[in-house]
Amino acid sequence: MSDSDSDTEPDVQIEEDSNAGLHPLFWDAIPDGAEQDPNWQALEALKNESTLEERAENFKVQGNRKLKTGLEVNNKHILREAVDFYSNWRKCLEDGLIAQKLDSDNVKAYFRAAKAALELGQFKLCREQCEKGQAKDSKALQFSSILKSAQERESIELQKKTAEELRKMAHLAPFQKLADAILSRGIKVCLPQVRLEDRYHPTLDEAGHLQWPVMIMYPEAMQQDSIECFHEEDTVAAQMDEMFGPDTPPLSWDSKGEYTRDRVELYYLSYAGRPLDREQLILAVQGKWPDGSADSGPQRYGQKAAMWRQVDQQMSLLQLLTCEDYVVPGIPLLFAIAKGTEYKKRFLSQGMK
Structure with a gap:
C-alpha cells in the first residue's frame, strides 16, 4: 500500500460565492474584486454622478x-x-x-x-x-x-x-374663550355641510372681534370660493365689492358673463342643523366635530324646515350670523346665484320663504 493510499486527506470544503450570478444590487456583501464587475462599475459611475447635496x-x-x-x-x-x-x-x-x-x-x-x-x-x-x-x-x-x-x-x-391637568386647561383655554365668544353673540353653530380643512375655523383677534372664514358656493357651476378672513363688523356688500369689483378678473368658468357685481345674489339655508351645545362647540373649534345623528342636519318639514333665504348684503357678517333662522354649518356657507337666469328659478324652486 502506498503512502498516498494510507494517509487520509482532510476534506476541503470550498465556500460557494453566494453572490455568484447576481446583479450587484442584490449582493449580500461587497466581494473581493467587485471593481472588476461591469455592473458594479456602472452603479459606481451613477453614484458618482450625483451631487454632494x-x-x-x-x-x-x-x-x-x-x-x-x-x-x-x-x-x-x-x-x-x-x-x-x-x-x-x-x-x-x-x-x-x-x-x-x-x-x-x-x-x-x-x-x-x-x-x-x-x-x-x-x-x-x-x-x-x-x-x-x-x-x-x-x-x-x-x-x-x-x-x-x-x-x-x-x-x-x-x-x-x-401638572397634566394644568397643561390640558392651558391648552383648552383659548378654545373655550372662542366658543364662549361665539355663544355670547347668539351665534348658533351646527355640523358642517361640506368637508372642512383644519385651517377653516373662526378666530378671535386681540380686540376680541370674531373673524370667520366664509365659503362661497356657485351651485350652477359646481364651483366654490372662500373668504379667508371675514371680520364680523364688515358688511357683506363690502366683501362682494372686492370679489366682483371692476378691477377683478371675471370668473374663469363664467363664459356668459352673468356673475357680475350687480347681478350676484347670495342665499343661505335656514335652520341648517341642530345647534351644538357648549361642550360640543369647544371640541368643534379644535376640529373635533361630534358625530352626527339622523336629526342633526336640516329638516324638510315643521316650523324649522330648511329654506333658502336671500342675504341682505347691507348687513354686517355678525348681523347675518345672528339671524334667528341662521345656524352656521361649521363655517358661514353662502350660495351665489346670478339673478335673471333660468338657473335661479330652478334653484329657488327647491324652497324659499
Missing part, C-alpha cells in the same frame, strides 16, 4: 429609515417589558392576597402584597396591606419602608397629574 439627502433618507426601524423595535421591546413587569407584580399581588386567606397570620403574605401593590401604583391597597402586616407583627420594619416609598411615589404621581 443629492448624496447627503440620500444618506439622510436611509438614516431616517434605519432610525425609524430602530425606534419601532425599541418601543416593542419596552412595551413587552412593561407587560411582563405588570403581569409579574399582578401575579405576586394575587398570590399574597390568596395566602392571607389561607393563613391570616402570614406576615410574608402581607409584605408581598404590599410590595406588589406599591410597584403597581395601587397606593391605597399598599397602605392597607402595610397596616395589616404591622398589626400582625409590630416589629416588622420593612412595612415602614414600603409605606414611606408609597407616600413619596403617590406625591410624585399627584404632582404629575396636577
